[in-house]
Amino acid sequence: MTDAVISGVADQLFFIIKDQVQGLRTALGVEKEIQNLSSKLNKIREVLDDAERRSFKEKGVKLWLEEIQDLCYEMENVLDEWITRTLRQQIKRPEVAAPESCTPFLPSCFHLKRVVMHRDIAKKVKKLDSRLDQIMKVKDLYNFVAVTHTCDQAPKRVATTSFVDASEIQGRDIDARDVIRELVKKDDGEEARNGPLVISIVGTGGIGKTTLAQLVYGDEQIKTRFDERLWVCVSDPFDEMKIAKAIVESTTKSSTDLSQLQVLLEKIQSILFDKRFLLVLDDVWTEQSEKWEPLKNSLKVGLPGSRILVTSRSERVARMMGSVYLHRMELISDLDAWLLLSRIAFSGRGEMDCEKLKDIGQKIAQKCRGLPLAVKVMGSLLRCKDTEEKWQDVFDSKIWEMEEVETYLFPHLYLSYDDLTPKMKQCFSYCAVFPKDYEIEVDKLVRIWMAQGYLTTTNGSDQNQMELKGREVFENLVMRSLFQDLKKDYKESNIISCKMHDIVHDFAEFLTKNERYSVGQHEDKVRIENLHHLSWQKTGRPMDPASICDVIGKLRSFFVEELSPEQLTPDLLNGLKSVRTLGLHRCKFHKLPKEIGNLLHLRYIDLSDSNVEELPDAICFLDNLQTLDLGGCECLSKLPEGIGNLRHLRYIDLSWNKVEELPDAICSLDNLQTLKLRGCKRLSRLPEWIGNLCHLRCIDLSWSKVEKLPDAICSLNNLQILDLAGCECLSKLPVGTENLRHLKCIDLNGSKVDELSQSQCNHEWGGTAHQQN
Structure with missing residues (x-):
């Protein structure tokens, strides 16, 4: 929802203001405005929960929230511009320093530029402060209540019961058969001594987990198998007292006035002692094992064959509860x-x-x-x-x-969404920008989240871990069944792509309508005033620049496929003044206009599978660029010499192109983590300077013509993946490769490396043995 976006942007703003506050005050002369911005944003955050709740029914409140969001984005742009231009001038300062003969009263050209830039930023800050004043006045008109988020504000699920009309259930006969089979299966001796086995049903909201549990619960085979059957609707939060009371009252058929958990657990033990029981815990959310353990231990008094049946949207919950069988719900035909x-x-x-x-x-x-x-x-x-x-x-x-x-x-899907952290909410809702049934590449998705600022933290030392944080966020969303059609790599260790179910996609669109938009088959023009993320993919229709002229200035993401040279105009690029993510996959132009260098906020550019033959020198002015994807650009033969200026670059993909050698300037990319040179048939070697890339974690040379690896590769202490599959010209590894202590995998399949040193033969990198013919 909107509160997640505002909270996420506000977090970034507070971090930037805190980190740069002294410079903002002294250089810009806007100390009062900076303090006001912080104070006002804090007051707005106090009422966001109430405003978000009311926005469902009150259109004016929804528009007010959109205005705040728009302002936060613009505020972030201003601060980003100030920091970027300041750092840029610091880098160039030695080149324009005033001669010794200059008097202290005669400012240098550099100083004049700095003064002009500071004055421009100061005006923008004051303008934003004035806009925020108007937003605060409107806030007071609505009489919002400052609240903290509790489960009472979240949409509540109606308490479930065990009763269901089996004749009204469609397409779940096989599911019921499989779950019943596990419930009546004979215990193994060891498992029986550890208490009742836990069987879990997991799946996304609305897929029918509770219905399946009801169908199983009422089955005649189950009725005859168990002495006691108990149904408890758990929901959120996981209230141990409430659950224990429900078990006691379900078995005794009367209410209880017991008010201490220990006494209730002892009562449960006396009731279920020496009985074979089935306990259904419907709609479990908590991942805290300490909440589950006391209840679980009290249930060990039952006879062998006792079972606990759990339904949950999260596989993590099922595993926390010790499930021996996990039944994943599929869609019906x-x-x-x-x-x-x-x-x-x-x-x-x-x-x-x-x-x-x-x-x-x-x-x-x-x-x-x-x-x-x-x-x-x-x-x-x-x-x-x-x-x-x-x-x-x-x-x-x-x-x-x-x-x-x-x-x-x-509202049912909202329960899953409301359980997410603000950063996870941003990451999930962003996916509405992709077309329906779109296959999302997970690594690309993580880099896009990074570009949008969703994975930044207030701890600067954690910035090198953004990719890992992104993977963690994605895995959490998967565990909550918000993605489907998961494809894994050949080792079955990592998910490489996924899709969103149409209903989940609709929900993400519902959360973000008026902000994220994916053009369909029949639209002629985009007319959403506060649009920030736009996708023109899989439409089957060419993009007309005139159709987006009204929204282009606010776009933070723009994805378009097969753009022609006539469509990629300087005006189009100059108009994308706020863009952070630019996807130009499979575009047909041969040359990227130099105006690309004006996109100060750009952090991600995808030119993969395009016809681009060269990159303009202006691309080296993209100070904030993190991702440069040139994979599949078969006409590209070289990189600009100034590429070393891209000091924030973390990912370069040069797969399947004509690059013969890498420019020495790449050794300046001290934040680079991934270098992909897959299928580069003209690249025969890597330069020695690669040893300077101290943060490099992945080198992919698979199916390239590389003949020799430099000794310097052995100094890459953070290297985790070295892919040399299909390198048929490579015959040996450098001595010392086994000393790469963080290396998790080295793939030699299809290479000619057949003689390893004794230490290499005995070594297993990161617990994963090297692979070879």
Whole structure:
């Protein structure tokens, strides 16, 4: 939601202001304004929870939040500009220093430029402070309440029960059979001594976890197998007292006035002693094992064969609870979706009406993409619409524009979202910018998050860990079933790509509409006033620069495929004055205009698989650039000599191009972490200066023509991955490679390295043995 974006931007602002406050005060003369900005933003943050809650129903509040967000982005741009230009002038200062003959009263050219720049920034800061004054006045009109976030403010899930009509469940027979099989399976001796086995059902919100548990709970085989069956709706927070009371009251069939956890646990032990029981804990969220252990230990008194059945959206929760079997819920088929939808939508209708609406109904069922909750919501919606035209309107509408869907579907997904940290919320909601059914490359996604500032911290020493933090955020989102269709690398160790389910994507769009937008098949012009992230991919239609002229100045992300030379104009690049992420994948131009150097805030540029033949020297003015993706640029033969100026560059991909050698200036890239030279057929060697890249973690030379590795590679103490697969010209490794203490994997498959030193033969890098023919 909007509060996550504002909080994230505000965190960055406070960090920048804190870090640079003295310079801002003395150089700009805006001490008062800086203090006011901090104070006002703090007051706004105090009421964000209340404002966000009211924004669902009050359009004025929603517009107010969007205005704050827009201001925060602009404020971040101003501070980013000041820091960047200040550092740039410091680097150039020796070249323009005043001669010794100059008097102290005659400022140098450098000093004049600095004064002009400071004056310009000061004006912008004062203008922002004035805008914030107006926002504060509007805030007072709404009488917001300063609140802290608690579970009482979050949407609550209705408490579940064990009762369900099995005849109304569609497409879950196989799932039920598999779970029942695990519940009635005979215990192994060791497992039986450790207490009841835990079986877990996991999946995204709305996929039918509770329904499956209800179906299993009421099965005749289960009823006869267990002496006691108990159903507890856990939800969030994990309240040990509440759960213990529910177990006692469920077995005794009466209320209890016991108020101490220890007494309740002893009561549970006396009740369940020497009985085979099934305990269902529905909708578990907590990952804190200390909350679970006391209850788990009290349940060890049951007979062998006792079971605990857990439903959760998070695999991490299931593992924390010690699950021996984890059942992942899959989507239902289009046929089952249609049967479920028709059962709900056609309730009470005549046979003639059903036949008339069948075709359009089947198409609507397909749009639900196998998510049972979406099918049920749609079925309930259609039951109230009695004509084919109204059903067609439902089919043609975007799901987030339907009040019924927002009310009944998204609150369930919001529970998963609300459990995320602010940074994770930003990272998740950003994915709305990608088209539906888009295959997202995880490493690219992490670098984009970095470019947007979502992975920065107040601890400067952690900046070298941003990629690792990004992976951690992604894994957390996966554990909450917010991504699907996960593809792993050939070692099955890392997820390399994923997709978002359409309903989850719709939810992300709902959270960020008016800020993130992916152009569809039929739009002619983008008209969203406060748009900050735009994707023009997979549309099948060329992008017309005139169609985005109204929003281009505020864009922080812009993705467009197959852009022609006529479309990539200097005006277009100059207009992208706020852009941080620029995706120009598969574009058809041969030369990148020099105006690219004006994009001061740019941190990520993707030119992969484009026809670019050379990069302009102006690209070396992109002081903040972190990612330079030139993979698959088959016409590219060299890099600019000034590339060493890109001191924040962390990732370079030069795969499958004509580069014959790397410029010496690359040795100045002391933040570089990944160097990809995969498939570079004209590159026969790496220069010795590569040893200067002390933060380098990954070198990919696979399928290149490299003949020899420099000895200096053995000084890369942070190197973790060395990919030499398919290097058929490489016959040996440098002596000392085994001393790379952080190296986790070295791939020699397809190379000619067949003679290793004794120490290399006996070495296993990071616990992963080297691979060779």
